[in-house]
Amino acid sequence: MTCSYSIIRKTYSLIALTFSSFVPGAFAQTSCENLKSLSLPNVSFTSVESVPAGPFQAPQGGGRGQAAAAGFANAAGAGRGGAPALMLPAHCRVAMVLTPSSDSHIEMELWLPTSDWNSKFQAVGNGGWAGSITFPAMAQALKEGYATASNDTGHTGQDPAFGIGHTEKLVDFAYRANHEMTVQSKAIMTVFYGKASKMNYWNGCSTGGRQGLMEAQKFPADFDAVIAGAPANWQTHLHAWDMNVATTAIKNEKMFMTPGKLATLNKAVLQQCDALDGVKDGLLNDPRKCKFDPSVLLCKGVDSDACLTAEQVEGAKLVYAPAKRKNGEFIFPGKEPGSELGWTQQLNPIKAPIPLILGTFQVATYQDANWDWHNYDLDRDVAAADEKFGYVNVPYDLSAFKARGGKLLLYHGWNDTAISPENTINYYQNVLHKMGPKQDAWMRLYMVPGMNHCRGGVGTDQFNKMAVVERWREAGTAPEQIIAAHVSGNTVDMTRPLCPYPQVATYKGTGSTSDAASFTCKAP
Numbered sequence: 204m205t206c207s208y209s210i211i212r213k214t215y216s217l218i219a220l221t222f223s224s225f226v227p228g229a230f231a232q233t234s235c236e237n238l239k240s241l242s243l244p245n246v247s248f249t250s251v252e253s254v255p256a257g258p259f260q261a262p263q264g265g266g267r268g269q270a271a272a273a274g275f276a277n278a279a280g281a282g283r284g285g286a287p288a289l290m291l292p293a294h295c296r297v298a299m300v301l302t303p304s305s306d307s308h309i310e311m312e313l314w315l316p317t318s319d320w321n322s323k324f325q326a327v328g329n330g331g332w333a334g335s336i337t338f339p340a341m342a343q344a345l346k347e348g349y350a351t352a353s354n355d356t357g358h359t360g361q362d363p364a365f366g367i368g369h370t371e372k373l374v375d376f377a378y379r380a381n382h383e384m385t386v387q388s389k390a391i392m393t394v395f396y397g398k399a400s401k402m403n404y405w406n407g408c409s410t411g412g413r414q415g416l417m418e419a420q421k422f423p424a425d426f427d428a429v430i431a432g433a434p435a436n437w438q439t440h441l442h443a444w445d446m447n448v449a450t451t452a453i454k455n456e457k458m459f460m461t462p463g464k465l466a467t468l469n470k471a472v473l474q475q476c477d478a479l480d481g482v483k484d485g486l487l488n489d490p491r492k493c494k495f496d497p498s499v500l501l502c503k504g505v506d507s508d509a510c511l512t513a514e515q516v517e518g519a520k521l522v523y524a525p526a527k528r529k530n531g532e533f534i535f536p537g538k539e540p541g542s543e544l545g546w547t548q549q550l551n552p553i554k555a556p557i558p559l560i561l562g563t564f565q566v567a568t569y570q571d572a573n574w575d576w577h578n579y580d581l582d583r584d585v586a587a588a589d590e591k592f593g594y595v596n597v598p599y600d601l602s603a604f605k606a607r608g609g610k611l612l613l614y615h616g617w618n619d620t621a622i623s624p625e626n627t628i629n630y631y632q633n634v635l636h637k638m639g640p641k642q643d644a645w646m647r648l649y650m651v652p653g654m655n656h657c658r659g660g661v662g663t664d665q666f667n668k669m670a671v672v673e674r675w676r677e678a679g680t681a682p683e684q685i686i687a688a689h690v691s692g693n694t695v696d697m698t699r700p701l702c703p704y705p706q707v708a709t710y711k712g713t714g715s716t717s718d719a720a721s722f723t724c725k726a727p
Contacts, residue, residue, distance in 0.1 A: 232397045235295035235317070241394060246387055249310075250298040253317070258288035259342050262296060262312070289342055293317045297391060301354070301383045306371040309380045311354035312336050313388050314345050315395050321348035324392060324400040325669070326385055326426070328411020329353070331559055333376060334360040340406065347669070350400065352388045356380040363562025364572065373567055377595040378417045385418070385425045402677065406669060408432030408657035409622065412613075416597040416630075419611060423604035428676040430612045430668045433622050433657050436597040436630055437535065438563060439588035441622060443581060444526040444535035445560040448549050450579045451521060453556075458518030460550045463508030468519060469543035471500055476540060481710045485661050486652040488707045489727065490539035490617050491625070497523075515550075522549050528582045536625035545620035545655060567592040599630070599637040601646070610676045611646040612668060614701070616654025618661070624650060631704065648704040649685060663687035663699040684724050700724055 235253045250262070294314045301309040325347075327340035333356035344351035357375030358365035366373045385403070393399045405415040405426045412434030419429045435441055452458045460468070476493035477483050487493055497519035502510035511519065526534040538546070548557070555561070556576055565574040568588045589596075601611065615627040631648045653662020666687035674680040684700040697717040700708050702724035714721030 233394055235297075235315070235395070238295070238297060238391065238395060241391065243387060243390060245302045245307075245383070247300045247302070248297065249300060250296065252296050254291075254294050254296050254314075256291065256293040259291050262298065262338075289346065291342060291345055292319065292348075294345055295395065299387070301380070301387065303379055303383050304371040304374070306369055307357055307375050307379075309354050309357040309375055309383060310336065311352060311380075311384045311387075312338075312341065313350065313352040313391055314341055315350045315392065316345060316348060319348055320350060320396065322396075322398075322400060323349050323402045323404065324388060325349040325351045325404045325406055326381070326388070327351060327353050328381075328405070328407020328409075328414045329356060330409045330411060332356075332358075332361050332363045332365075332562060333410060334358055334362075334365075337411075344406070349404075350388070350392055352384055354380050354384045362558055363566045364558075366562070366566040367570055367572055373592070374594070377592075378414075378421055381414050381418060382422045382425060385422070402427050402673075404669065404672065404676075405429040405431075408434075410435050412436070413438065413595075413597060416611075419601055419604040419609060420598055423601070423607055423609065426609065427607075428610040428612070428672045429604075430614075430672055432613075432668075433615045433619055433624075434597075434613070434627060434630065435622055437626060438595045439568075439592055440526075440535040440585060440596075441626065442560040442563040443585040443588065444537070444623075446556055446564065446576070446579050446584070447526050447581050448521055449553070449556040449560065450576060452518060452550060453553060455514060455518075456552065457512060457514035458521070458550060459552045460511070460515055460518065460546070461508055462544075462547070464511060464515065465543050465546055465550070467500065467509055468497060468511065469541070471495070471497075472540045472543060480707070482716050484716055487539075487541040487617060488652050489650075490541050493540040495540050518550050519543075522546055526581060528585075534581070534585055536623040536629065538620055538623055539617055539625070541653070542618040542620050545618065548620065563588055563592065567595070597630075599633040601634060602638060605638070605642075605645050608676075609645060610672060612672045612675070612682075613646070613648040614651060614668070615648075616651045616656065616658075616660060616662065616664065618653055619656045621656040628704065643703060644681065647682060649682075649701040650704055650707075651687065651701055652699075652708075653689075661689070663689045663697060663701070665690050665695075666701065686719050 239251045294316050297313040325344040327337050329337055335355050337353040341351045341353050357372050357380050403426045405418055407415045412431035413436045415429040415431040416434050416436050418425050472495050475495055476487055479492055480488035497516045500511040501516055502512055506512055522538050524537045564584055568591045615624040617624050651662050654660045654664040658664045666685050671682050671685055684702055687701050688695045689697040698719040700719050700722050702708055706724040706726050708722040709725040711721055
């Protein structure tokens with residue numbers, strides 16, 4: 204594989220020289236339209252067009268990414284209550300299909316600013332099982348001057364059934380699609396601009412976080428810095444925990460809770476633990492310090508939303524707890540105190556596990572659409588998933604990425620109910636165990652109190668990740684703290700410093716608790 208990629212890179216260099224030699228100017232450049240005649244290995248162009256500056260519009264002829272683009276047009280405010288659509292600069296839009304294997308069909312788009320390019324490339328990740336191009340993140344990157352790319356990882360839609368009988372497509376999803384996208388994007392950028400991008404960044408959360416970590420580990424030359432939020436880096440174990448909770452609760456429906464009961468549970472947690480960090484603000488700086496027992500809410504009379512039944516107490520304990528093998532070996536951490544309002548997926552009445560988690564076993568592990576989840580066995584099935592689909596998980600040795608000067612920015616919200624925040628702490632600590640204890644010159648983790656999965660929640664979830672990582676990679680300015688904000692409507696109503704783990708934001712004792720200046724980062 205290394206040899207074949209070396210040959211491809213040499214081919215790209217020759218192509219770039221051939222095209223650039225025909226174009227005069229401050230730096231050699233080919234036109235957007237001329238990219239149609241570019242010949243690249245395993246690439247078929249489906250659309251190459253110049254897009255004028257203006258409000259975002261769903262790309263035409265974009266194949267199966269079309270629906271995602273149309274959805275973004277709505278999300279961007281076009282035609283909704285008079286909100287302005289996102290304004291994009293003029294750019295060259297390149298849509299293509301990548302076929303690195305005989306069973307691959309990876310749809311991707313590359314958007315190239317036609318003026319004011321910042322000479323940088325930003326690739327953006329997916330969520331869940333992917334299945335569509337991530338146009339919202341591409342649009343934001345383009346607006347900020349980056350050339351940008353995204354892909355559908357080789358299939359359509361979030362249903363993991365695409366993988367039955369198609370192992371190569373599962374490999375595309377696991378790691379190959381993003382590497383191929385990056386290699387092709389760099390080649391096209393070099394032809395279009397007459398020079399290579401000077402910096403290459405990955406920006407993703409959830410599955411996108413896993414993708415970024417996989418790039419750094421498996422293809423360390425692809426990116427100069429990686430932003431990886433709430434990464435699903437241990438997908439087989441993440442979904443093993445999910446399956447264990449889902450199958451247990453489905454078999455005992457009395458564990459399910461109404462939103463009112465979840466609110467009662469959350470209120471009790473905050474009453475007991477909110478002030479542990481010195482500020483009563485609805486945020487837990489480190490929920491692991493909250494030793495809350497849901498048994499205190501056991502109904503003493505008539506069942507109501509103000510209390511929990513014995514079965515619901517057990518359900519709450521199940522969600523808080525890690526999954527372990529019968530011999531006590533750790534599999535995956537549970538959810539944190541303070542996150543209870545988001546437990547609708549775990550303790551909401553359902554008849555079967557959702558496809559998102561079922562697919563890791565039914566599809567990727569057993570290749571059987573009729574695999575019966577009723578017989579799920581935690582020990583047996585997580586072992587099988589690791590054996591058959593373990594290549595989706597990210598190893599911990601990032602020494603090659605570090606050696607190239609790569610920077611890794613990890614972040615995770617403490618109120619995340621999709622992926623346990625402790626998983627990212629475990630990943631960070633496993634890298635330290637593998638590579639040594641002093642790695643903060645190139646890798647830092649920021650835990651965000653009150654933030655949900657990737658964004659949202661009662662915490663300060665808004666911060667400019669790209670600006671932080673650019674200063675770090677390009678100017679050598681390490682982020683000793685990151686000022687983040689909580690936005691209500693269009694108003695910033697709270698700011699806080701995010702601190703490099705294991706430090707936490709500590710109140711100085713004076714000043715507004717809504718002002719970051721009133722806090723300092725300290726080791727616990």
